[in-house]
Each structure stands twice: as C-alpha cells, then as structure tokens.
Amino acid sequence: MSATSTEPAPAAPDRQLIGPSFPRVLAAEALKARTVLSTPVLLASAAGLMVGFAALQAWGLGQFKQAAESDPEAAAAFAQQGPDVFLSVPAAGVSFSQLIVGSLAVILIAGEFTTGLSRATFAAVPRRLPVLAAKLLIVVVLAFAVTYAGALVGGLAATPIMAAYDVQVDLASWGVQRDILLNGAFVAAVAAMGLALGALLRNSAGAIVTLVAALFVLPIIAQLIPGDFFEEARKYLPTSAANAMLQAGRDVPAEGLLEPGQGALVLAAYVAVLLAGAFVSLAKRDV
Numbered sequence: 001m002s003a004t005s006t007e008p009a010p011a012a013p014d015r016q017l018i019g020p021s022f023p024r025v026l027a028a029e030a031l032k033a034r035t036v037l038s039t040p041v042l043l044a045s046a047a048g049l050m051v052g053f054a055a056l057q058a059w060g061l062g063q064f065k066q067a068a069e070s071d072p073e074a075a076a077a078f079a080q081q082g083p084d085v086f087l088s089v090p091a092a093g094v095s096f097s098q099l100i101v102g103s104l105a106v107i108l109i110a111g112e113f114t115t116g117l118s119r120a121t122f123a124a125v126p127r128r129l130p131v132l133a134a135k136l137l138i139v140v141v142l143a144f145a146v147t148y149a150g151a152l153v154g155g156l157a158a159t160p161i162m163a164a165y166d167v168q169v170d171l172a173s174w175g176v177q178r179d180i181l182l183n184g185a186f187v188a189a190v191a192a193m194g195l196a197l198g199a200l201l202r203n204s205a206g207a208i209v210t211l212v213a214a215l216f217v218l219p220i221i222a223q224l225i226p227g228d229f230f231e232e233a234r235k236y237l238p239t240s241a242a243n244a245m246l247q248a249g250r251d252v253p254a255e256g257l258l259e260p261g262q263g264a265l266v267l268a269a270y271v272a273v274l275l276a277g278a279f280v281s282l283a284k285r286d287v
Helices: 022-035 038-068 072-080 094-115 117-124 129-163 174-201 204-224 228-236 238-245 260-284
Strands: none
Touching: 022 129, 038 072, 038 094, 038 129, 094 117, 094 129, 094 174, 094 204, 129 174, 129 260, 174 204, 174 238, 174 260, 204 228, 204 238, 228 238, 238 260
16 A cells, blocks of 8 residues: 555634624624613713704804894904804704714723723734724714714704794705714714724723813913914814814805815824824733
C-alpha cells in the first residue's frame, strides 16, 4: 500500500474574535435602547419642547408683526429679520431639544460603563467598533426622526396661530422642509458628539456637562472676550458652525457666520474627530 499524505484542514475562524454580525449587534443595541426608561421619556420631552416652542415662537412673531404695523421702530426691527423669519417657526425648539437628545446619546453608552454592562457587551463583540457603529446609527436615526416629527407637529400647532396674524406658511414648501431637514441634521450631529463624549469620558454627568459647555457656555465666553482673533474663532465653534449651516437657502444670511457649506464641514469635522477619539478609546482602554 502506498502511503498517502493528508493536508491539514484549514483552521476554523475564531468566532470569539470575530463576534456576531453587524445586523445582530444592531438588533441588540436597538433592544437595549428601547428598554432603557430614559429613551422614551427624553424623546417625548424633546418632541414636546419642539411643539411648545413652535407655538410660542409663532405667537411672539405674530405680536412682533402686529406691533410693526403701527410702530416705525418695530417695523425696522422686524424688517431686519428678513422674509424667511416665519420659515424657522416649526423648528424653533431645536435650541433646547438638542441638549435632551445629546444627553440621551451620552446615557446610552456611558450608562453601560456605570452599570458594568459594557463588560458583557464587549465580551460578545471583542472588536468593539461594531458596537460603536450600531449605537451611532441608532442615536443618529432617533435624533433626526424626533426632530423632524417634533418640527412637523410643531408646525401644525403653529399654523393656526400664525394665520391669526395673517401669516400663511406652507409646511410642505421647500423652504420649510429645508429648514426642518437641516435642523434634523444638526441634532443628529449633536447626538453623535454626545455618544462620542460618553465613550471618551465613560461618565454620564461629565459627558453631559462637557456637551453643554461646548454648545452653550463656550459661545457666551467667546462673545465676552474682545479682539479680532476671538471674533474670528467664534465662527468655528460647533453652535456657530451649525447656525451657518442653517442659513442655507436664506435670502438674507446672518452676519458674522461662515458660509453654509463651510459651517456644515466644520460641524462634520467636530463629529469625525470626536468619533475617532471614541473608537481609539474603546479599542485601547479596558472595560
């Protein structure tokens, strides 16, 4: 009999290192997001704020318009607002809802480090990037959806109020839809930054305070410091970049801001840098 040589069978891939597929990771992260009590509470609060502020903004602008009809000074001030002032009414509450949505994004990742759930999560998904990507997709979709829905309902609530002041706004018009979509993109970016900060700091309170400081405190501080350098630097803060992006398509763009395209790029750069830092932190640090 002739001796036969057998080739060794190829080694099976190490499933422990590969981990589950991305759709399974996404499904697991979506399940965790749904079962956290803060998710529906904060999303409902964000949507409710948008509806309330849209109605309040419609009433305030209506009063302003009414005063402008009889007061020349008020008329001049109202004219400075530009013809697109009523187009932003549906999304008037974004300035406050962004913080709620950003806080939710922080909680969804930083809370896992507080409770110890991160150890089970990363034991199941050792590469860790799929977890961050799944959470990012979830918070971005939630942020955009709640902003769009809140603005749409807010616009419906504000329409009869504006009609009482002889102002007609078509919610289906491109001007209104463009403003809502851009605001949705902005809140989605804030959610992504909140997620990244939560992964970097691994502490809900610290990450939320940092997010608040970046969005609200830094612009105030920069406004108080005189000098051409700080005046120029203010344009590159996250909130200023977002405000520049929101001016896209406006007949009278706001002064002291970047071009809309430049603002979008600056905001995207903040998101990209923070997410890159979050991934490096997850990959290098123990859980």
